[in-house]
Amino acid sequence: MAGYDQTLRPFLWRAERLYPDREVVSRTHEGIERQTYGEFADRTRQLANALSDLGVDDGERVGTFCWNHSRHAEIYFGAPNIGGQLHTINPLLPPEHIQYIVENAEDTVLVVDPSLLEPLEAAYDETAFSSVEQYVVIGSEVPETSLGPVTDYESFIGGQSIEYDWPELDEETPAGMCYTSGTTGKPKGVEYTQRMLWSHTMATLTPQGLGVRDADVVMPVVPMFHVNAWGIPFTATAAGAKHVYPGPSPAPEDLVSLIESEGVTISAGVPTVWLGVLEYLEENDADLSSLERIVIGGSAAPKSLIEQYDDLGVDVVHAWGMTEMSPVGTVAHIKEGLGDLSTDQQYEKRGKQGLAVPGLEFKVVDDDGGEIEWNGEEFGELYVRGPWVTDSYFERPDANEADFEGSWLKTGDIVTVDDEGYIQIVDRAKDVIKSGGEWISSVELENAIMAHDDVSEATVVGVPHERWQERPAAFVVPAEGADLEEDEFESELEAFVGENYPDWWTPDTVVFIDEVPKTATGKFDKKALREEYATEGLLAEE
Amino acid sequence: MAGYDQTLRPFLWRAERLYPDREVVSRTHEGIERQTYGEFADRTRQLANALSDLGVDDGERVGTFCWNHSRHAEIYFGAPNIGGQLHTINPLLPPEHIQYIVENAEDTVLVVDPSLLEPLEAAYDETAFSSVEQYVVIGSEVPETSLGPVTDYESFIGGQSIEYDWPELDEETPAGMCYTSGTTGKPKGVEYTQRMLWSHTMATLTPQGLGVRDADVVMPVVPMFHVNAWGIPFTATAAGAKHVYPGPSPAPEDLVSLIESEGVTISAGVPTVWLGVLEYLEENDADLSSLERIVIGGSAAPKSLIEQYDDLGVDVVHAWGMTEMSPVGTVAHIKEGLGDLSTDQQYEKRGKQGLAVPGLEFKVVDDDGGEIEWNGEEFGELYVRGPWVTDSYFERPDANEADFEGSWLKTGDIVTVDDEGYIQIVDRAKDVIKSGGEWISSVELENAIMAHDDVSEATVVGVPHERWQERPAAFVVPAEGADLEEDEFESELEAFVGENYPDWWTPDTVVFIDEVPKTATGKFDKKALREEYATEGLLAEE
CATH class of the missing domain: 3.30.300.30 (ANL, C-terminal domain)
Incomplete structure (x- = not known):
């Protein structure tokens, strides 16, 4: 291979060396917790040593059962950088799904938030969890729990060295895993290689993606158990931006307070979150002047939502992606040349799923297997391919046959494409x-x-x-x-x-x-x- | 490999489909020539058909001996997209270097500007040029020439179909080649794979690189025979930006005229070019209000140059790279947090080679093989590695032994790194x-x-x-x-x-x-x- 391997390591290295004092901030039950990239990197290496002691550097998986906080972000880098895998688990899934996922992924370590111990205990199954060698509870004390062997996160990493000589990983090394909560049958695992996460990070850094700069203060509200929080912990680190993690179950007032106190410039989450913030703002004064844009995904942003944030001077940018795509595929920026459209026409574009980011290819296939016209009327199934799009599910040949065709991923979304190239989902092949x-x-x-x-x-x-x-x-x-x-x-x-x-x-x-x-x-x-x-x-x- | 191959094809596809009416503009001897991305893509496919007829799609090379114009840009995509290679040749090299380069690269086709026919004829050597099956002169007529067989570019592509089914290339397919004009010994060839050019394009798209947007109008003054014009034809296409090519030997008045008439927002070139423009502006009125920034590379930008363009409202951004690096490695952006520095302190940073772009790693090694402190005082040799950095020279095992060490390219530059991470070249290793x-x-x-x-x-x-x-x-x-x-x-x-x-x-x-x-x-x-x-x-x- 010509050119050095594409891995996550250089992103953390760059943040630590170029921005040692830039902050990684978390809201916790005890208040706001701050660390610098320098401290963050030190702790990540301590974690790396602790995980290596358990053999995770040999390609094993660290399951996380956590909200959005800096400890979770440490695992985002600590597990992949040693050659292990970050495996985020959605704690809101039914117990039997969690059992299936842990068993299928064969997690070696499970890291869990204290507030999520109960659902994890409820999902516990001796056979399904038999691969787990160590439970780690975030914080500095171990609550009463039926799980074991168990330790607390601070003890787990505390005695470890802050030195770790990150290995030179092959870019094909699996770096992470996430399961889709499918409409039928069992969840399907998607494995992300180092190269896929590198490519996704670069694509989302671009102005055509999320356009993250070092001066940005980025707050992912989208849970870190949802497709790596749309990759934001990686993207923000690569940019040298400040991170703000809103912690467990943030209420609208928590989000508003963080925006105000930390000077958040970019945030991201599902529409429900931002509707909640609007409701809160009806009753309360707040200063959102730092907030430049909100990236909305997960489901379509209602026009009224975009309008109301426009009135607040906040740009709502609609994005679309899939677990299989690391996840970002399209972003509904207003293209060059469309700035002269009426506000209503712009809302129409901004309400769509958007424009393919550079490096991604797509086609839309109708019932007869032909490609549709880009006229905003004809529709068909959206197919995508790109360096951050998976080409198979983990140990699911049955699903692979249905969901992939040659180099293409069949998204299962029925879409139109208008004459400017904006993709709009009009239906789902599946009825989730x-x-x-x-x-x-x-x-x-x-x-x-x-x-x-x-x-x-x-x-x-x-x-x-x-x-x-x-x-x-x-x-x-x-x-x-x-x-x-x-x-x-x-x-x-x-x-x-x-x-x-x-x-x-x-x-x-x-x-x-x-x-x-x-x-x-x-x-x-x-x-x-x-x-x-x-x-x-x-x-x-x- | 997980994730689809990284190739140039999606960049051209995206520009054509999302920005069919955006322009690719060239200054020619006959005046300004305009085409849309739609027309540009059609012509590129015609070229692809013509090149395939000569077997270039089988991995062969198209040598170019051309200034900056849209026909050259067509070759930038037409040759690599079919599985062939773009091989840019510097017409300013001594004849014996040109002979060596053509012979070493075994070019199948040589495309030459009419104004560069003479130096090419002067370099002609029967043995060295024996691989060349077809000479193509840019334009629609064939001038008197001793070279043959020869045709003109418009005839070459004119009869061809605008349809071409771009192949699904392996990302390790060589896409291009450029020779370093070394100060000692024979020129060394660097082969760029599709993956390297993809990675470089993504890195330069980011705000930490050149930050090119679709609304930008990009004019590369740096010759297209200098490391792919610093990758700008690829980057601008990936962004959907408007291209402006200044044609053969542009004088300062030509550049100023293009900036004014085309609304150029970003340009790039060596300091000499921009000093010439300043001299021109002393005697002539001009409206440079569209111009947001100039990327300067090739040699260090004098502080007075940065100052004078600041006075004109134009941001001079210093960048550094090498032929071996596709080429961009560092860009001297003012980091977050340094905005409060005095103007003079900012000039000091902006005059350095700059900050490593995301995805690149470097280290600075002193005489004892240890890494230097980042204190702006200690210096050593700069080593770099990354997905767009080559790992060897073409057929030069002798040079490989000297210039590479493990995964690292030894740049031969002696540098300091200050405590903010700004790299400054203080000497060449061979001159220290x-x-x-x-x-x-x-x-x-x-x-x-x-x-x-x-x-x-x-x-x-x-x-x-x-x-x-x-x-x-x-x-x-x-x-x-x-x-x-x-x-x-x-x-x-x-x-x-x-x-x-x-x-x-x-x-x-x-x-x-x-x-x-x-x-x-x-x-x-x-x-x-x-x-x-x-x-x-x-x-x-x-």
């Missing part, structure tokens, strides 16, 4: 429900409901919801002879689903129907249901 | 004088001597010395009207240099000469001096 930045598998929820004795058939679709973007609505065919009322069955279902799933999975609405409409191939025809009930206004009730 | 285990910077000593009123020009070389290994000898061109004797001036100089430097820095010998010999690129030719005086035995006297 996006609720407040989290995905609910409609198929899984359907199966859960259909397990109820009084249910013959059920289907679930996402209902538009102002705050959560979508909430599940269940269409239920009662079993023969069952004596049910819709209203009563709603609370009955809540308890029933709640036995195995988080309560936010429970459908907000239950509608009784005579039968579930089917497609020609016998699949639930959700499109027909949506159309019928949208016309009748039932879904709008919500 | 090693006296009794200590290093004397010949460049610094030259500047000290040239500060003397009676000195017009001076250069310093190391003289072999039995006890001290080397001692400095100064070659001085006395100022006009200065009445000096060599002997007397030696002690005069001792006192003068001694004011600011240790007395062991004082030259042991002073030799008066009529002028300092210069290389083809205008640098002091110390090799010529060494050879001349070594032959005459003057240096041996010491």
